[in-house]
Amino acid sequence: MKDTLFKQIDIPFDFRHTCWFCGEPSQDFINLPASAHLIPKLEHEPIAIPACDECSRITFPNDIRCAWSLRDHIKNILIARYAKHLGIGENWTEQELVDTEFSGSSLGGFGRSAWAMFEIAKTRVSFSGWSLSVDEVPLVNYDEISGFTFDGTKFLSLNSCIDYYEKATGIDKELLTKLVEIVKPERFDYALKISKLNKRLSHSERLDILEEVALQETEQEEIDNDAQFRQRCIDVSIEDVMVEGCVAPAFSIQWALSKGVRNLDHLCAFEDDYFDEFEYLGGPAAFMTYNGLQLYLEARKNKRWVEDNDPNRALWEQ
Known part of the structure; x- marks a missing residue:
């Protein structure tokens, strides 16, 4: 119940009768702090926040000092409470539930309602409320860095996240x-x-x-x-070169210069050496750089192209 000591937060028209914590229809208010003697420890003025029946019944510790910390606390209670429902989305897709032929009174009911239960639970724990203000004055002072966020859900801590996945997925x-x-x-x-x-x-x-x-x-x-x-060992005077949409990176050009590779025939003779040298890049990436170097050396056969497009032409003349 709203107390005159606590100012009701501003409620946008689109969220009238909505729980700020989970998005369900609101039926009550949560007063923050829980009692008047804790007001001096609060980071903002005492407020009354609309809440659904379930959220309003969740107890919270006295050391909560702002509305956002209270929301995190309530969210994690809901996450733990509905871990099995949330776990449906971790273990199944909607189509898999449709395609799986559950039978019997228990399993048949699960197959028909499981995805709906998951969506309701997921929507509740993902609901982020609206920007807090009182008499159109915004409330601030929340440390967004606290907690641990994964897959769009914010947990009180990393351990809370691990506990959730233990319950939800086994x-x-x-x-x-x-x-x-x-x-x-x-x-x-x-x-x-x-x-x-x-x-x-x-x-x-x-x-x-x-x-x-x-x-x-x-x-x-x-x-x-x-x-x-x-x-760090790449010569900073060497520049990447784009040829036909592919890049000959500076490090591959430096490698070619150090090996005396001046044309495609030379490069072919050193192919194994190249891939041994750049094995750390991984197969696909090493191949892309090799291909870029091939195109670059091919392009350098055209003296006009070298004059107009090769930023490294002076290095090849040394």
């Missing part, structure tokens, strides 16, 4: 936690994919996967460091 929590430590939270999607492919593991199987991923990361780091070193 992944091995210990595996996902350790994988994230190895590949870093920025690549959470990669860690999650591996975890989804490896459920119900034994201790030794889990260790084998972690060891393999750690080795891959170490090898990739060495490749990246080598690539950065090579990049």
